[in-house]
Amino acid sequence: xxxxxxxxxxxxxxxxxxxxxxxxxxxxxxxxxxxxxxxxxxxxxxxxxxxxxxxxxxxxxxxxxxxxxxxxxxxxxxxxxxxxxxxxxxxxxxxxxxxxxxxxxxxxxxxxxxxxxxxxxxxxxxxxxxxxxxxxxxxxxxxxxxxxxxxxxxxxxxxxxxxxxxxxxxxxxxxxxxxxxxxxxxxxxxxxxxxxxxxxxxxxxxxxxxxxxxxxxxxxxxxxxxxxxxxxxxxxxxxxxxxxxxxxxxxxxxxxxx
Amino acid sequence: xxxxxxxxxxxxxxxxxxxxxxxxxxxxxxxxxxxxxxxxxxxxxxxxxxxxxxxxxxxxxxxxxxxxxxxxxxxxxxxxxxxxxxxxxxxxxxxxxxxxxxxxxxxxxxxxxxxxxxxxxxxxxxxxxxxxxxxxxxxxxxxxxxxxxxxxxxxxxxxxxxxxxxxxxxxxxxxxxxxxxxxxxxxxxxxxxxxxxxxxxxxxxxxxxxxxxxxxxxxxxxxxxxxxxxxxxxxxxxxxxxxxxxxxxxxxxxxxxxxxxxxxxxxxxxxxxxxxxxxxxxxxxxxxxxxxxxxxxxxxxxxxxxxxxxxxxxxxxxxxxxxxxxxxxxxxxxxxxxxxxxxxxxxxxxxxxxxxxxxxxxxxxxxxxxxxxxxxxxxxxxxxxxxxxxxxxxxxxxxxxxxxxxxxxxxxxxxxxxxxxxxxxxxxxxxxxxxxxxxxxxxxxxxxxxxxxxxxxxxxxxxxxxxxxxxxxxxxxxx
Numbered sequence: 001x002x003x004x005x006x007x008x009x010x011x012x013x014x015x016x017x018x019x020x021x022x023x024x025x026x027x028x029x030x031x032x033x034x035x036x037x038x039x040x041x042x043x044x045x046x047x048x049x050x051x052x053x054x055x056x057x058x059x060x061x062x063x064x065x066x067x068x069x070x071x072x073x074x075x076x077x078x079x080x081x082x083x084x085x086x087x088x089x090x091x092x093x094x095x096x097x098x099x100x101x102x103x104x105x106x107x108x109x110x111x112x113x114x115x116x117x118x119x120x121x122x123x124x125x126x127x128x129x130x131x132x133x134x135x136x137x138x139x140x141x142x143x144x145x146x147x148x149x150x151x152x153x154x155x156x157x158x159x160x161x162x163x164x165x166x167x168x169x170x171x172x173x174x175x176x177x178x179x180x181x182x183x184x185x186x187x188x189x190x191x192x193x194x195x196x197x198x199x200x201x202x203x204x205x206x207x208x209x210x211x212x213x214x215x216x217x218x219x220x221x222x223x224x225x226x227x228x229x230x231x232x233x234x235x236x237x238x239x240x241x242x243x244x245x246x247x248x249x250x251x252x253x254x255x256x257x258x
Numbered sequence: 259x260x261x262x263x264x265x266x267x268x269x270x271x272x273x274x275x276x277x278x279x280x281x282x283x284x285x286x287x288x289x290x291x292x293x294x295x296x297x298x299x300x301x302x303x304x305x306x307x308x309x310x311x312x313x314x315x316x317x318x319x320x321x322x323x324x325x326x327x328x329x330x331x332x333x334x335x336x337x338x339x340x341x342x343x344x345x346x347x348x349x350x351x352x353x354x355x356x357x358x359x360x361x362x363x364x365x366x367x368x369x370x371x372x373x374x375x376x377x378x379x380x381x382x383x384x385x386x387x388x389x390x391x392x393x394x395x396x397x398x399x400x401x402x403x404x405x406x407x408x409x410x411x412x413x414x415x416x417x418x419x420x421x422x423x424x425x426x427x428x429x430x431x432x433x434x435x436x437x438x439x440x441x442x443x444x445x446x447x448x449x450x451x452x453x454x455x456x457x458x459x460x461x462x463x464x465x466x467x468x469x470x471x472x473x474x475x476x477x478x479x480x481x482x483x484x485x486x487x488x489x490x491x492x493x494x495x496x497x498x499x500x501x502x503x504x505x506x507x508x509x510x511x512x513x514x515x516x517x518x519x520x521x522x523x524x525x526x527x528x529x530x531x532x533x534x535x536x537x538x539x540x541x542x543x544x545x546x547x548x549x550x551x552x553x554x555x556x557x558x559x560x561x562x563x564x565x566x567x568x569x570x571x572x573x574x575x576x577x578x579x580x581x582x583x584x585x586x587x588x589x590x591x592x593x594x595x596x597x598x599x600x601x602x603x604x605x606x607x608x609x610x611x612x613x614x615x616x617x618x619x620x621x622x623x624x625x626x627x628x629x630x631x632x633x634x635x636x637x638x639x640x641x642x643x644x645x646x647x648x649x650x651x652x653x654x655x656x657x658x659x660x661x662x663x664x665x666x667x668x669x670x671x672x673x674x675x676x677x678x679x680x681x682x683x684x685x686x687x688x689x690x691x692x693x694x695x696x697x698x699x700x701x702x703x704x705x706x707x708x709x710x711x712x713x714x715x716x717x718x719x720x721x722x723x724x725x726x727x728x729x730x731x732x733x734x735x736x737x
Contacts (some may be wrong), residue, residue: 007327205507
């Protein structure tokens with residue numbers, strides 16, 4: 001097997017360089033001209049509510065052709081009620097009885113879903129709080145089967161991009177990837193101030209905001225624009241190829257400006 | 259190495275042109291995706307010139323590839339992933355089988371990846387008694403049918419809904435239907451079981467990011483998220499050129515990739531994957547491997563005339579506008595890559611002589627250059643390949659042009675530089691052509707060895723009086 005050293009040495013030779021890559025290294029990894037990160041992050045983080053509502057309107061408009069359904073609610077209680085209504089109205093694709101999987105996340109916890117959904121006798125599964133010891137195989141497989149059985153998955157998101165109607169989710173304990181993937185319906189709940197404009201703002205925020213373990217991209221950063229779709233048979237658009245066939249974004253907005 | 263059938267270009271092209279179903283499918287792909295992409299470029303806030311910026315960005319990455327690969331590998335290693343470098347197809351395939359054996363893998367689910375087609379991964383895994391399931395709907399359809407992809411992003415575009423219906427009825431035991439939503443749901447159900455039971459997920463890599471140490475996967479179906487989240491092991495394959503330095507580069511490149519591929523603002527799912535599951539996480543693979551493949555790329559890199567093709571991000575925009583692809587489809591190109599990009603990259607990978615029909619068959623109309631999200635000058639390289647073929651050369655295993663052709667062109671070149679010789683030649687030719695000119699005033703068949711010129715077209719005969727003769731006799735000429 002080739003070593004990294006030999007392989008890269010051959011690439012250097014093919015490029016016609018003779019060693020001393022330090023100068024090139026400095027040039028290649030300098031941030032692009034015009035991407036002044038500090039300013040971008042500040043702009044993204046200090047918007048007025050009025051500006052944020054403008055972004056929300058753009059998000060709604062961009063999401064429409066993608067089949068992203070956006071609902072605004074004034075507080076977590078109303079958001080929870082909207083989710084309860086969805087749970088009532090929709091029927092499971094794979095397995096009865098109905099169950100729901102949800103992230104362990106401050107905003108999602110504040111919805112009190114287990115409590116609200118007891119009335120409909122629909123259980124809510126969330127990843128347990130870990131205390132450092134490694135997850136056992138049994139634990140992982142039981143989590144997997146619970147998420148795979150759930151017909152609705154409820155998550156938050158770290159950011160939401162207005163220009164492309166994109167949810168951005170880091171992977172950290174309690175916020176597992178399959179909750180936005182295996183259930184037939186994905187509901188994401190965010191607050192108005194999580195909406196930013198576009199990819200340049202996202203990349204600036206990812207590089208210059210937050211602290212471990214939530215810093216940076218984490219081991220898996222997922223960008224989602226609309227529900228799963230395919231056009232592989234005669235270019236006919238069909239939603240729900242592998243991932244969720246429906247995607248709802250619930251935005252909690254301050255009442256005053258709404 | 260995967261099956262190469264570039265030698266059958268002409269016969270496969272002929273077959274494709276007669277296939278009515280294929281012709282209508284190709285027309286509809288080009289009509290929708292080709293036009294949609296052009297419109298999407300026009301609507302870019304920065305204008306279509308953004309493609310030039312992207313080109314410079316890609317070229318800078320390619321010209322510093324050694325540094326980027328080193329940084330990428332180091333960063334992925336820091337995040338707990340393993341990076342393997344493979345010189346050729348065989349090494350890449352062997353590395354993957356070794357990983358599968360080490361982790362006792364019996365069942366693999368795969369996301370769409372052209373580089374795995376290039377290296378012939380699936381047959382090798384099957385030969386090692388490992389079950390492989392393609393999970394992109396289009397790839398799944400052609401895997402069931404035992405065929406190969408005919409388009410980079412819409413691999414089953416050559417199949418009609420009726421053909422898919424009959425295939426699913428036969429292979430999946432469902433009642434016949436040609437309703438795309440029902441067929442999609444059938445595949446969704448069958449593949450969900452595969453995702454939930456597979457031991458290993460395999461993906462490609464659209465664009466890695468060196469400074470953060472992540473690969474990216476792009477899909478609309480969500481199948482690649484499934485394949486990289488649920489199985490115990492994730493193996494990603496990456497052609498060595500598919501890397502950028504900084505995260506900021508991804509803004510322009512992903513917006514252009516999504517527009518070039520499917521006229522979208524941004525693809526449905528983009529995942530940045532930088533390593534295996536971390537403590538406290540309940541899903542994601544326990545092991546992550548990245549296999550970085552050369553397989554002829556360093557030779558292309560060393561050749562400054564063709565280095566530019568390594569900027570390609572495999573979006574298939576050039577297929578959707580190419581008049582040749584639009585008639586002959588993907589299979590005639592005889593390798594993983596079809597269309598204009600295939601006509602350049604395949605000869606460079608498998609040999610100029612062996613795949614010469616691919617670049618000789620393109621029209622040089624330039625549509626591919628206008629459609630390319632990273633503004634690659636494909637027509638320039640098609641011409642350069644023709645020049646290489648004619649010149650021959652030890653480095654590229656080409657036979658060069660044949661001797662008779664050389665004699666003919668040497669004589670021709672002498673004749674056209676001598677006015678009298680040229681005029682004499684034209685006069686002779688205009689007399690000689692009389693018996694072979696048809697009643698409709700067209701030449702339908704030239705005699706050997708020029709018969710190739712009239713095999714698929716009629717020629718206008720030479721005029722009886724040349725321009726110079728008429729000029730000299732005209733009133734202006736006489737002044």
